[in-house]
Amino acid sequence: MYTFNPGPSQVYPQVRQYLQDAFDEGWLSAQHRGERFVQLMRQTVAELKNKLNIPQDYTVFFMSSATECWEVLAQSLTPNKSLHLYSGAFGEKWFDYAKALRPNSTGIKFGLDEVPNANNLPGLDEETDLVCITQNETSNATQLRDGVILNLYNRLPGNTLLAVDATSSLGGFS
Numbered sequence: 001m002y003t004f005n006p007g008p009s010q011v012y013p014q015v016r017q018y019l020q021d022a023f024d025e026g027w028l029s030a031q032h033r034g035e036r037f038v039q040l041m042r043q044t045v046a047e048l049k050n051k052l053n054i055p056q057d058y059t060v061f062f063m064s065s066a067t068e069c070w071e072v073l074a075q076s077l078t079p080n081k082s083l084h085l086y087s088g089a090f091g092e093k094w095f096d097y098a099k100a101l102r103p104n105s106t107g108i109k110f111g112l113d114e115v116p117n118a119n120n121l122p123g124l125d126e127e128t129d130l131v132c133i134t135q136n137e138t139s140n141a142t143q144l145r146d147g148v149i150l151n152l153y154n155r156l157p158g159n160t161l162l163a164v165d166a167t168s169s170l171g172g173f174s
Contacts, residue, residue, distance in 0.1 A: 047051055066167060070094050073130060073163050074101040081105045082130040083123050084164075085116045087150075088141035094165065112142050118152040130161045136169035143169065 084095035
């Protein structure tokens with residue numbers, strides 16, 4: 001069976017009916033600029049902001065893949081350099097991609113049983129535009145918990161932004 005999902009993933013039996021329903025209701029051929037789709041997007045963004053406690057004045061963007069996100073972050077939010085903290089292949093790939101676009105970017109690998117030390121990060125300075133971290137490293141099943149990301153965010157200098165890949169964990173946290 002072929003799916004369009006990235007990586008190995010379980011396709012739940014209900015998906016067949018969901019797709020059939022979407023087809024029967026005309027969603028699979030709905031115009032992306034049409035009023036029906038625009039209303040669906042407005043509802044989706046409103047519910048995301050509500051459920052994830054996203055401030056109302058924030059903008060929500062939808063991307064088609066992690067690689068697209070990496071490219072947008074590197075090209076649009078990283079004029080100088082980014083700093084990548086990673087413990088596995090997915091985070092390292094993100095770093096490699098960013099470094100290809102912004103050669104001054106740096107990476108710090110930490111061990112599977114370690115937590116990055118937000119108080120002492122080599123390469124983090126006023127020239128760092130973006131710090132990137134993967135919350136749930138799918139390549140080795142490690143996860144950052146217990147305020148690690150918030151602690152890192154609270155220690156960022158100046159206008160440095162924090163990008164967190166939460167692709168495989170966002171729906172599991174409340």
